[in-house]
Amino acid sequence: MTSIGTGYDLSNSVFSPDGRNFQVEYATKAVENGGTSIGLRCKDGVVLAVEKLIQSKLLVPGSNKRIATVDRHVGIAASGLIPDARHFTSRARNEASSWRKQYHGAIPVSSLADRMGQYTQAYTLYSSVRPFGVTCIIGGVDEEAGPSLWMVEPSGVGWGYFGAATGRGRQAAKAELEKLDLPNLTVEEGVKHAARIIHIAHGDNAGKDKDFELEMTWVRVDKANVVEVTESGVVKGHGRHEEVPKELVEEAEREAKKALEVEDEEDEKMEES
Amino acid sequence: MNHLPEAWGRPRDDVYGAYDHSHLRPSMPNQHTQEPIVTGTSVVALKYNGGVVIAADNLASYGSLARFSNMERLKQVGTHTVVGASGDISDMQYLFDTALEDLVIKEEYQNDGHHLRAKHVYSYLSRVMYHRRNKFDPLWNVLLVAGWDDGKPFLASTDLLGTTFSAPALASGFGASLAVPLLRRVCPDEESVAKISRERAIEAVEECMKVLFYRDARSTNKYTMAIVSGEDNKVDIEWKKDVELQKQSWKFAEEIRGYGAQIV
Amino acid sequence: MSLFASPSYPPVGYAASAPRQHAFNPYTDNGGSIIGIAGDDFLIMAGDTRHTSGYNINSRTEKKVFRLSEDSTLVLATVGFGADAKDIAETMRLAVNDFKFQHNLKNMTVQAAAQYLFTVLYGNRFFPKYAYCILGGLDKDGKARLYSYDPVGSYSKEGERRAAAGAASSLIVPFLDNQVEFKNQYVPGTNFTVEREVEYLPVDKVKKLVKDAFTSATERHIEVGDGLQLVTISKDGYQEELFELKKD
Numbered sequence: 001m002t003s004i005g006t007g008y009d010l011s012n013s014v015f016s017p018d019g020r021n022f023q024v025e026y027a028t029k030a031v032e033n034g035g036t037s038i039g040l041r042c043k044d045g046v047v048l049a050v051e052k053l054i055q056s057k058l059l060v061p062g063s064n065k066r067i068a069t070v071d072r073h074v075g076i077a078a079s080g081l082i083p084d085a086r087h088f089t090s091r092a093r094n095e096a097s098s099w100r101k102q103y104h105g106a107i108p109v110s111s112l113a114d115r116m117g118q119y120t121q122a123y124t125l126y127s128s129v130r131p132f133g134v135t136c137i138i139g140g141v142d143e144e145a146g147p148s149l150w151m152v153e154p155s156g157v158g159w160g161y162f163g164a165a166t167g168r169g170r171q172a173a174k175a176e177l178e179k180l181d182l183p184n185l186t187v188e189e190g191v192k193h194a195a196r197i198i199h200i201a202h203g204d205n206a207g208k209d210k211d212f213e214l215e216m217t218w219v220r221v222d223k224a225n226v227v228e229v230t231e232s233g234v235v236k237g238h239g240r241h242e243e244v245p246k247e248l249v250e251e252a253e254r255e256a257k258k259a260l261e262v263e264d265e266e267d268e269k270m271e272e273s
Numbered sequence: 274m275n276h277l278p279e280a281w282g283r284p285r286d287d288v289y290g291a292y293d294h295s296h297l298r299p300s301m302p303n304q305h306t307q308e309p310i311v312t313g314t315s316v317v318a319l320k321y322n323g324g325v326v327i328a329a330d331n332l333a334s335y336g337s338l339a340r341f342s343n344m345e346r347l348k349q350v351g352t353h354t355v356v357g358a359s360g361d362i363s364d365m366q367y368l369f370d371t372a373l374e375d376l377v378i379k380e381e382y383q384n385d386g387h388h389l390r391a392k393h394v395y396s397y398l399s400r401v402m403y404h405r406r407n408k409f410d411p412l413w414n415v416l417l418v419a420g421w422d423d424g425k426p427f428l429a430s431t432d433l434l435g436t437t438f439s440a441p442a443l444a445s446g447f448g449a450s451l452a453v454p455l456l457r458r459v460c461p462d463e464e465s466v467a468k469i470s471r472e473r474a475i476e477a478v479e480e481c482m483k484v485l486f487y488r489d490a491r492s493t494n495k496y497t498m499a500i501v502s503g504e505d506n507k508v509d510i511e512w513k514k515d516v517e518l519q520k521q522s523w524k525f526a527e528e529i530r531g532y533g534a535q536i537v
Numbered sequence: 538m539s540l541f542a543s544p545s546y547p548p549v550g551y552a553a554s555a556p557r558q559h560a561f562n563p564y565t566d567n568g569g570s571i572i573g574i575a576g577d578d579f580l581i582m583a584g585d586t587r588h589t590s591g592y593n594i595n596s597r598t599e600k601k602v603f604r605l606s607e608d609s610t611l612v613l614a615t616v617g618f619g620a621d622a623k624d625i626a627e628t629m630r631l632a633v634n635d636f637k638f639q640h641n642l643k644n645m646t647v648q649a650a651a652q653y654l655f656t657v658l659y660g661n662r663f664f665p666k667y668a669y670c671i672l673g674g675l676d677k678d679g680k681a682r683l684y685s686y687d688p689v690g691s692y693s694k695e696g697e698r699r700a701a702a703g704a705a706s707s708l709i710v711p712f713l714d715n716q717v718e719f720k721n722q723y724v725p726g727t728n729f730t731v732e733r734e735v736e737y738l739p740v741d742k743v744k745k746l747v748k749d750a751f752t753s754a755t756e757r758h759i760e761v762g763d764g765l766q767l768v769t770i771s772k773d774g775y776q777e778e779l780f781e782l783k784k785d
Contacts, residue, residue, distance in 0.1 A: 307560070407563075435624075437619065462598075
């Protein structure tokens with residue numbers, strides 16, 4: 001870190017001579033230390049998954065949920081500082097709620113992501129505040145675009161993705177996501193992959209001996225709410241964000257572990273030969 | 274520059290002068306609802322052994338003008354509850370589309386497996402109604418809340434004053450005079466709820482809708498019925514929409530004297 | 538022409554052309570009656586369970602006597618405008634519960650609850666809660682205490698032996714005057730010169746009086762009837778009974 005000691009990292013909103021905003025970069029570091037979060041935009045819905053690191057054995061299993069419901073059709077998975085993620089979610093809820101009050105309908109996921117991007121960016125402009133120490137994956141299904149997946153970073157940048165990953169295991173997760181044919185996957189298939197990817201990402205980084213819980217939600221459209229199914233099978237309509245049923249998660253995790261074991265064995269064979 | 278977030282995006286005081294807050298304040302006093310404008314008539318509901326039947330016709334009147342003939346006046350709230358509204362339609366739409374939607378979505382934030390049941394929805398609504406009457410800005414409605422709660426059928430009423438009460442048979446508006454006596458013949462008290470079948474309850478409510486159509490000039494012959502039924506903690510809500518009144522008989526009209534063409 | 542000769546009537550149709558004012562009336566009367574009678578070491582609180590709007594019976598099973606907490610002897614009966622009545626009961630219930638947590642699990646004394654109820658009611662002096670309240674409980678010596686209030690909070694700190702409020706109070710009060718305070722009762726053989734001395738009544742006698750009061754009020758008042766909720770507070774705790782009243 002050559003920047004340390006130069007003074008350009010002491011206040012937010014200050015540029016260094018080579019055009020960097022160090023506070024934002026440090027915020028990104030905070031994200032890189034957090035548990036992995038991923039999102040998959042499938043053709044009939046969106047899957048969100050997080051690697052929730054267990055901070056203490058005294059915590060009740062399944063407590064301290066990390067994926068939040070923002071509106072009926074939108075969920076947010078976040079990596080980084082948990083309190084910052086809570087504040088981000090709370091703002092997103094207000095945005096979604098006020099959209100409903102003003103326009104009498106559900107906020108499109110892209111509009112929500114855009115607004116949250118602007119909100120996040122405002123926290124890079126003033127010395128009286130600090131940037132968000134989180135990268136948030138916003139997933140949802142709306143009537144205009146169908147399944148949508150957006151990722152907003154501490155800088156305020158927000159892009160739409162087919163597959164998004166953030167947190168400490170993002171590199172491995174991205175590598176795995178790139179292998180998938182996401183536009184043609186169903187949500188059910190997405191759940192299996194998501195479980196596997198979180199397990200891979202967990203094994204790939206420093207915290208691998210720490211226990212973790214796999215938390216997974218999806219956004220799908222109830223039959224009655226489908227407004228359009230495009231030729232390529234993209235389902236549009238007012239989605240519903242909810243936890244993936246326990247049995248499905250358990251099954252996906254079993255398969256994920258099995259797949260990993262097979263991979264390990266193959267690796268060993270390769271090494272032997 | 275003021276770096277506090279609440280000042281973000283405001284014109285600079287030193288350039289444009291301080292913001293004149295009086296622009297935000299209306300120069301006239303607030304107008305509160307003094308009377309209902311577009312209105313819905315009676316809502317009728319009856320408990321039975323295993324649930325509640327609730328019905329309301331699909332008419333919204335503007336005075337004596339039948340303004341909208343496809344107005345839905347029943348709303349499902351969460352998984353356990355149906356709310357029916359009579360009175361002012363715009364106030365109903367505020368409650369149904371804004372207040373109750375908000376309530377249900379905010380409940381989902383918790384994601385703790387808890388769902389609002391009928392008595393929670395009812396408590397919320399009655400507090401909102403009472404709060405608004407305290408502000409002299411009432412929501413001009415009578416609301417019936419029907420649902421399944423704690424293994425029992427639930428039925429209760431609240432109105433523009435925040436008055437609350439519960440009974441095995443309830444009806445608002447004209448129905449309080451015309452339907453309740455008919456329903457009480459079927460179900461005089463809480464004990465008799467156990468003796469009433471689903472079919473009997475539906476039949477009784479259908480009969481009430483018919484009588485109301487005969488005698489209430491602000492009613493129509495098309496209505497919605499919802500049947501909330503439960504077993505332990507499992508709830509099912511059946512919807513019958515666009516139901517037309519069956520087997521009408523206007524024979525009784527011949528007996529009516531004093532109106533129309535007849536001389537004696 | 539004098540002023541008296543030509544009174545200026547408004548033109549015909551004036552009333553219809555003027556802007557129609559339909560003021561919102563925030564009150565209604567939901568009928569019913571309540572009674573409270575204090576014995577020496579017990580208390581009876583009672584109310585009918587009819588709830589009305591005008592000539593309509595809304596419900597036959599709405600209770601008017603509220604237990605303010607599970608572990609105190611405090612009981613409140615309210616009657617008048619149902620929404621205000623229930624709001625006061627709920628405010629008192631929350632206050633009694635809150636007091637316990639704020640004061641090391643000690644319950645509010647009945648005297649304190651009485652003064653608090655005054656504060657609640659008088660606090661709404663300029664938009665009164667249209668409800669008549671009767672508050673009762675046992676004091677630290679186990680003696681019954683009974684207080685009754687008007688809608689803006691007036692009450693007697695000394696408490697009273699009996700109270701009645703609501704639709705049929707004008708029918709019930711004179712009956713209780715005679716039967717509880719022995720008004721117009723004289724010692725036999727004294728030629729109406731020696732008044733009968735007031736004494737505490739036994740619990741079964743009081744229950745009988747309350748039931749008689751309500752059956753009689755039901756006969757004569759259309760807003761009273763359906764059911765009788767009768768609550769007894771004594772050293773044995775809280776006991777609630779329900780009796781039938783005529784439903785016509």
